[in-house]
Structures are given as C-alpha cells and as structure tokens.
Amino acid sequence: MFHSSPQAVLDAFLSVVATFKPIDVIDVLILTGVIYLLLKLIRETRAGQLVKGIIFLVAGYFISKALDLKVVSYLLQKTLSMGVLAIIILFQPELRRALEKAGRSKFGIRLFGLGINSNEMKEKWTPAIDAICDSCVELSASCTGALIVVERQVRLGEQIETGTILNATPSKEVFGNIFYPKTPLHDGAVIMRDGIILAASCFLPKPAKDALINKKLGSRHRAAIGMSENSDAIVIVVSEETGQISVAINGELTRDYTRDKLRLLLEDQILNDKTEISIGKKKLFSSRSERRKKEK
Structure with a gap:
C-alpha cells in the first residue's frame, strides 16, 4: 500500500x-x-x-x-x-x-480560405430563397411531402451520389414536379448547392439518437434531423400529413413556419450565417429579437 x-x-x-x-x-x-x-x-x-x-x-x-x-x-x-x-x-x-x-467553424473556413463573398452569395441565393419559400407554401397547402437540403460549407457528395443529378434552376414549378407523388424523383431529398437544384431523390443519413426522437415524426423529419447532425446543412421539411413546414439545423428541429418566417430564417442562415436556433425556448433565430429592439 x-x-x-x-x-x-x-x-x-x-x-x-x-x-x-x-x-x-x-x-x-x-x-x-x-x-x-x-x-x-x-x-x-x-x-x-x-x-x-x-x-x-x-x-x-x-x-x-x-x-x-x-x-x-x-x-x-x-x-x-x-x-x-x-x-x-x-x-x-x-x-x-x-x-x-x-x-466548418468560422476559424477553419477563414484559415483555409473557403467560402465566397457576400455579393456572390446574395446573387446566387436570393432568387433561390424566393423559390424555396413559394414552393414550400404551395406544397404545404396541398399537403405534398417535400425534403429540401441547402448545402453550406460541408459538401454532401456522398448523399448526392445516391440521387439523380439535375442542375436545375429552382422554381415552384420545378419543385412541384419533383415532389409530385407519382413522379420517380419524389421519394427522397432535393440537395441545393450555390442556389441551384443539384440533385433529387437523394437518401439522407439516419439521426444518431433515433430512439429519442418523437415517435410522431415521420421518415422525412428523421432524415432531416440526421442530415443536420452530420453537416451544417439547412434541411426544410413539408409534412404530407399536416402540411406543416419544419426546418432542421444542427440536429434540432423547429416547426410551424410561415412563408415570411422561413424566408427570414434562410436569409439569416445563408446570407448572414450568424444565428442559432433554440428549440427548448421556442426561438426561431437570435437576430429577430435584435430587429424588434431596433424597431422599438
């Protein structure tokens, strides 16, 4: 001893x-x-x-x-x-x-010179954001299921390889054709890169804590959470049962989006990239409260 x-x-x-x-x-x-x-x-x-x-x-x-x-x-x-x-x-x-x-941290991005300047981002993504919002509202009204992945710094080559390459300009008509239930590409996710619909009918990874996720959430919502856990992507889901629009970021899912809320979120996350989502406190994004203070 x-x-x-x-x-x-x-x-x-x-x-x-x-x-x-x-x-x-x-x-x-x-x-x-x-x-x-x-x-x-x-x-x-x-x-x-x-x-x-x-x-x-x-x-x-x-x-x-x-x-x-x-x-x-x-x-x-x-x-x-x-x-x-x-x-x-x-x-x-x-x-x-x-x-x-x-x-994919800001330090890592700056260290290796990744990313594009803000003007290029706005030019590529502003019309794409409009198309996403218009499409989600229309798909929501008809209770048509949809799964849209917005790629950011982390490249999603593994998921893109599982789908069909399109390289299409986004519009509500294109999204409507892709997610129409009787088309071959509706079963899977659309992946967008640089404001373009790069691929459709892509398979996404399962969430790490699948057993802990609410049993009421379907396969699209689970795939959205799994994809957001494995990358910095923004994943938008339209439920085919309720028409509800949801967004998954960093493994967290927020729900009940309107067109304006979805647009504001996408602009903040894609064009500004400076906000975080908080599920527990039901906050959509931090910059929204800052805007309210300025308005007052």
Whole structure:
C-alpha cells in the first residue's frame, strides 16, 4: 500500500509550483480545453459509456498494483497498452464529427480560405430563397411531402451520389414536379448547392439518437434531423400529413413556419450565417429579437 504524509504531499506540490514557468500555464490551458471539448463531445453519446469502462479499467489497474495482484495488473497493463488504438476505433464516428465541426467553424473556413463573398452569395441565393419559400407554401397547402437540403460549407457528395443529378434552376414549378407523388424523383431529398437544384431523390443519413426522437415524426423529419447532425446543412421539411413546414439545423428541429418566417430564417442562415436556433425556448433565430429592439 502507498503511504504519504500530508507534509510530503505539500512538499511535492510546492516543488512543482517552484518549477512552474509561464509556458506551463499555456500548456495546462490547452490540455484543459482539449479535455473539456472531449467531455462535451462524448456527453450523452455511446462514447460516454465507453469512457466509463476505460476509467474502470484504469482504476482497476492502480488498485491491483497497490494490492500487488501481479496477474491482474499484468493483464490490465496489456489491455491498456492498446488503449489509444482502441479509442480511435471505438470513437471513430465521434472523432469524425468533431473534426468535421472544427473544419466548418468560422476559424477553419477563414484559415483555409473557403467560402465566397457576400455579393456572390446574395446573387446566387436570393432568387433561390424566393423559390424555396413559394414552393414550400404551395406544397404545404396541398399537403405534398417535400425534403429540401441547402448545402453550406460541408459538401454532401456522398448523399448526392445516391440521387439523380439535375442542375436545375429552382422554381415552384420545378419543385412541384419533383415532389409530385407519382413522379420517380419524389421519394427522397432535393440537395441545393450555390442556389441551384443539384440533385433529387437523394437518401439522407439516419439521426444518431433515433430512439429519442418523437415517435410522431415521420421518415422525412428523421432524415432531416440526421442530415443536420452530420453537416451544417439547412434541411426544410413539408409534412404530407399536416402540411406543416419544419426546418432542421444542427440536429434540432423547429416547426410551424410561415412563408415570411422561413424566408427570414434562410436569409439569416445563408446570407448572414450568424444565428442559432433554440428549440427548448421556442426561438426561431437570435437576430429577430435584435430587429424588434431596433424597431422599438
């Protein structure tokens, strides 16, 4: 067993503090930030349970060493020696999502020079936004199901390959023909890039927490949530049962959109790209409250 007096612990602590340098502060802050991001990443996911298992093994190793259990400590040591490789394999989906999120952050976009200027964005997307809003209202009135994905920084090549390439200029007539129930392209999602309907009848990924999603939501809404979890895309859904218009961003679904609300959201998210959606508080977007303050 290990025996340490309070004075010995204090002396060890003071010796560490005495050798502490300013660069060590940066070192500790970076390590703290990495640990925080990892904990935030694995919280409420399958990885969280795996981390608990690893902590259990580490604790078992130190206890077996303290009790001088040679066989147990040997086996645990060999198991932990492969820990880094095991973590990479087991946490592959979570690590991939973390790296994708870092790459599509504003810092990552600016660092690698991605994106186009605001004038080009407005020129490409203003007529497209009008077409999306007009189409969704018309499809909503006839309770015609629709699923429209607006691609942003994260390219959706994997999903585009599952569909049919169109390269069509968006309009309510084109959307109406695509989502008409008796056409071959209606079953799937439309993916838009640079203000153009790039592909139709595309398959989207399932949500990570499918079991936790409201059972009343259909396959289109689930696909919308899944796509928004795996990318920074804006996904618009029209329900064929109720005609309700919904939008999924960052894995969160907001509902009951009118034409004006949908237009304002798309303009803020695509042209300005500076707002966030809050489901719990029923906020559509932060800039709307700012506009109200200015109006007052």
